[in-house]
Amino acid sequence: MRTGPTTDRLREALDLPVRHAVPGLRAALADRGLAVLAAPPGTGKTTLVPLALAGLTGPAGLAGEDTGAPGRVVVLEPRRLAARAAARRMAWLLGEGVGGRVGVTVRGEHRPGTAVEVVTTGVLLRRLQDDPELAGVGTVILDECHERHLDADTALAFLLDARAALRPDLRIVAASATADTAPWAALLGGGDGPAPVVETEAALHDVAVVWAPPDRPLPPPHGMRVDPALLAHVAATVRRALAERDGDVLCFLPGVGEIARVAGALAGVDAEVLQVHGQAGPAAQDAVLAPGRRRRVVLATSVAESSLTVPGVRIVVDSGLAREPRTDHARGLGSLTTVRVSRAAAGQRAGRAGREAPGTVYRCWTAAEHERLAPRPRPEIELADLTAFALQAAAWGDPDARDLALLDAPPPAALRAARATLRAIGATGPDGRVTERGRALARVGLHPRLARALLDGARRVGARTAAEIVALLSEPPPPGAGDDLTAIWRTLRRGRPADAHAARWRDETRRLTTALTATATAPPARGTGDDAAAGTVVALAFPERVARRRAEGRYLMASGTGGELAEGSALAGARAEWLAVAVADRPAGAASARIRQAVVIDEDTAREAASPLLEEAREVVWRDGDVVARQVERLGAVELAARPLRAPDPGAVAEALAEGLRQEGLGLLNWGPAAVALRERMAFCHRALGEPWPAVDDGALLAHAVDWVAGARRRAELARIDVAAALRGLLPWECASRLDEMAPERIRVPSGSQVRVDYSGEQPVLAVKLQELFGWDAAPRLAGGRVPVVVHLLSPAGRPAAVTADLASFWREGYRSVRAELRGRYPRHPWPEDPTQAAATRRTNRRA
Known part of the structure; x- marks a missing residue:
């Protein structure tokens, strides 16, 4: 490959620290064809390494080498702004324009180079799908792989797959600005052991840290909202830094809106205020990346953490915030959210102040807060719409x-x-x-x-x-x-x-x-x-976001998600019946989504554009306390029309009535005394004996609700159900035949009375007047002798006098005190000295 003369600019670039790593990188690629390059920001990995691997470093070369490997070198950058900047920088070093030996291809711009081409990861993914062999490409460098963008992760996976199956000669370099290289080395090496790791020492100068938190604690960011007081504090910190230190200022903010607010707050400052972000035009990008003639304040998003070098910067002011994607997969809503920056990203940002000389970073948080930050950003694959x-x-x-x-x-x-x-x-x-x-x-x-x-x-x-x-x-x-x-x-x-x-x-x-x-x-x-x-176009993109008005400023989307227009919305005045929602997000904990962008449409447009969501269905549901049967036309969750259903399916009606019981409880049924008593007896047997005695708690009974309500058509008819018969229907034959034996409804006591047993508590209770139990030394045990009956001994007036599960013990030890207390009050009733030998009676001692 003919390299041409070495320019003065390139000779200067050859002194960058990465030059020491180039021979090792070449050797690793010659041996394995794979390598991980760890080179901190400012060491030249983005611009000098591609030129060296393409053999474009001139006759002096690096370590005596001045020819590259066959095929073009393709450099992957995660952002268009970084790709353009890298291509311009390399072409400038060679003394030529972009499109010669160094080219760039990003969305909307295609100027391929003959030796080096810088592309975004999205561009390479499309090329790989069309040409998995990447004809004409010898080396691919994935720059800034540590940022863990989803497209970059995907591109590397495809490259490794293509190399294994089609292009064993394809050389791949994963270039990271951090020293956390072990996972990348293992991934690239696969089953052949870790890929070689080539490291470059940082050329960074010392960076002093100034902790500059706000005077008072401020609310954390919520969704896209950043407290205006924090932005005012960031602007004040920029002014402070300009007064205390020399050099240009690079200020990190989470997004374009925050950059605009801080720029407004810096009006009148004695410096040129520039803005750099993904939406900035080429002219604005060029102004930021070129040395300034006067002092500058550059307001940037995280795009400037490691992908771009901004010359002249000696000061970094860090807001401590970044933006991450969030996706509500159930509702099809995606958004960006503001988060605290990670410690790794904060280190990358701080390093920008020490690229050319000693510098200072002003961090708008405390040292204690810094220790609580996440160690590194989460990979995009965990957060994004996939x-x-x-x-x-x-x-x-x-x-x-x-x-x-x-x-x-x-x-x-x-x-x-x-x-x-x-x-x-x-x-x-x-x-x-x-x-x-x-x-x-x-x-x-x-x-x-x-x-x-x-x-x-x-x-x-x-x-x-x-x-x-x-x-x-x-x-x-x-x-x-x-x-x-x-x-x-x-x-x-x-x-x-x-x-x-x-x-x-x-x-x-x-x-x-x-x-x-x-x-x-x-x-x-x-x-x-x-x-x-x-x-029409918006609804084709997001059919589940077609929305119908249900109240002032409030809509229901076809997905079933509620949406609200913002206060002061331009759309609110239209009082539109239908919207096609282009952008919406749902703040954490909010019941409805916020409609950010939408279009007023009519029902015909909604029906046509979101036609896959149109359906007609018979609906038999429990609503507003009764069964509702309708023929319904819907657009997703949005109801378009409905008419009564005259002959609903009996099974669907039963399901709806069962749902009514689940929602409102078993109290909708007619629980007469017999049904209540039977349920209590069955519950006792289940507790005492277990299977096959059925459970009769609410959950268990609701499981049979569909069978119970069969034949009923509306709420009023539930009261006609014979609940006692339904309960008996749950008993297996062997249990039904033994119910009276295991849990008798009544027990005959010595006086001859048939006394009802109360099964409503944990143990069965027999409440009976004391005189009716004379001569009875033990109450019966139920459930096959497993559970004793608890006897409530009543006074002649029917009031509790004593409670016992052991009658013999009561007659010996407790009866004497009860007799002493009550016989004066009830003299006409018998109070024998020895109740075990007395005759039980329901009567008083009446004289003839």
């Missing part, structure tokens, strides 16, 4: 992702939800294998839902219109855009050419329109208004 991953895996031929070399397996519930979505949009068949439609969706380079909306929407509303709406859905809206998606669309169509968001939208629209030229997209059959067109 629909795109599941489509990639299915197209690769491994729908279950069982054979993919992943550091962390996908959560089963999330993968099941993703595969269900793919089946619903026709991307996979019943066996989980990808369909031709699924391959077409994967080639679009969008989330499968949006790809479906693009392809199917083009046939309904036209290719250009579908492309415009999907391009709008594929990125967050500009700050302050409101929740009316149609209004945002109209604004973009007449937007200023210099507007960064509008420029990105136009570029993406062009890309998607071009992608549609390969498909047969007939023009729309009829004219379509803006709301109907946008609503």
Whole structure:
């Protein structure tokens, strides 16, 4: 490979610390074809290593080498911004522009290089699906693999699979900014033992830590909300840092909205305030990545943790916050949430202050809080919507992702939800294998839902219109855009050419329109208004989010999730009956989702766009205290129409009545004294004897509710059920024949009375007047002699005088005191000296 002359810029770059690792990396790749490179930020791993492996470091080379391995070097970056920056930096080092020997391919930009190409992970995934052998590629470097982006994890798994089956000569480097290399080495090495690890010592200068918490404790972040007081404190800390230290300031914030607020709070500061994030335009990115002529404050998201080098930075101000994805798989709602940064990420951020000289990091939290932070960020595969991953895996031929070399397996519930979505949009068949439609969706380079909306929407509303709406859905809206998606669309169509968001939208629209030229997209059959067109495309992407109004500002989505418009919503004034919801999230603990973006639609549009959710069903349910039988038309969970069902299925009615018993209790039945007593006797036998005597607690009886209510048609008829007969029906024959023996309803006492036994407590109770038991030295034992009857001895007035389970003992020891107490009060009743020899009686001692 002809390298050309070495520029002064490249000679300077050859002094970066990673130069010491290049010979070891070359040797490892020559030996195993696989290696893990551990190189902290600022050491040159992103820019110098690809040039060295491609043989572009000039005649001086590195360690005497000036030729690269066959094939291009492809560098994977997790973000478009980082990919563009890396390509520009390498081309600049070579003294040329991007598109020569160093190229870049990201969504919306394709300038391939002859020797090195920097691509996003999404681009490489699409290439692998089309060409698993990666013809012409000799080495793939996965940069920033420690960030654990899902696309990067997937790309590495596919690369390892392709290398094992098709390309044993393909060289793979996993480049990490952290020293936690053992898992990567094991993953790359597979069954042949860990891959070689090549490490570079950090070139970082000392970074002093200043703990700068707010003056008072502030509420933690909740969902997307960050306390304005914390943002004000971050801005004040930036001002403090500018006053106390020299150099540029890099301030880390969780998102675009927070960057805008802090930028506003820094108005008038004696420095140039710049913003860097994934939505920033190329000009803004260039301004941040080039040395400044005056002092600068750069407000950045976590994109600047390790992927970008911002020159001139000596100070880092860290808010301590980051954004992570969260997915409610049951409701199909996804969102970002604000979380505390991990210790590893905080270390990456702090290191930015020491790349060029000693620096300082101002952390907006305490040292004690720092120790409680999570050690590292959670991998995206544990948190994100897995629909795109599941489509990639299915197209690769491994729908279950069982054979993919992943550091962390996908959560089963999330993968099941993703595969269900793919089946619903026709991307996979019943066996989980990808369909031709699924391959077409994967080639679009969008989330499968949006790809479906693009392809199917083009046939309904036209290719250009579908492309415009999907391009709008594929990125967050500009700050302050409101929740009316149609209004945002109209604004973009007449937007200023210099507007960064509008420029990105136009570029993406062009890309998607071009992608549609390969498909047969007939023009729309009829004219379509803006709301109907946008609503159709949104509903195609998110059919379960079609929503019907149920109260002021409140809606019910087809998924069954409630949704609420924000206060001051642009859509609230329309009092729309139907919405197609594009963006919604559900805060933790909230009963309803928040509708962030939506389109006003009518019922016809809802029916057409979300037609797979349309169903007619016979509904027989327990509602509002009785059986309701209806023929119902629904759009998912949204009821469209209903009419009474004249002859409902008796089995369904019985199920509904049984559900009524479960909801409202067995008190709906007519529990007469006989039924209550029988249930108590049966419960006693179950406790004392066990099986086969049946349990008769509420849960056990409700299990038989469907049988009991058979023949009834409404609540009122439940009172006619013979509960005692139903209870006896639960008894096996051998139990029914012995019930009176094991748990007699009454016991004959010495006086001749038949006294009812009370089985309502834990032990059976016989309450009887004392005089009726004279001569009885022991009460009977029930349940086959297992359980003694507890005797409540009553006074002649029927009041309790004594309680005993041992009559013989009572006559010997307790009777004397009872006799002394009561015989003066009841002189006409017998109180013999020896009750065991006296005749039992129900009568008094009347004189003739």
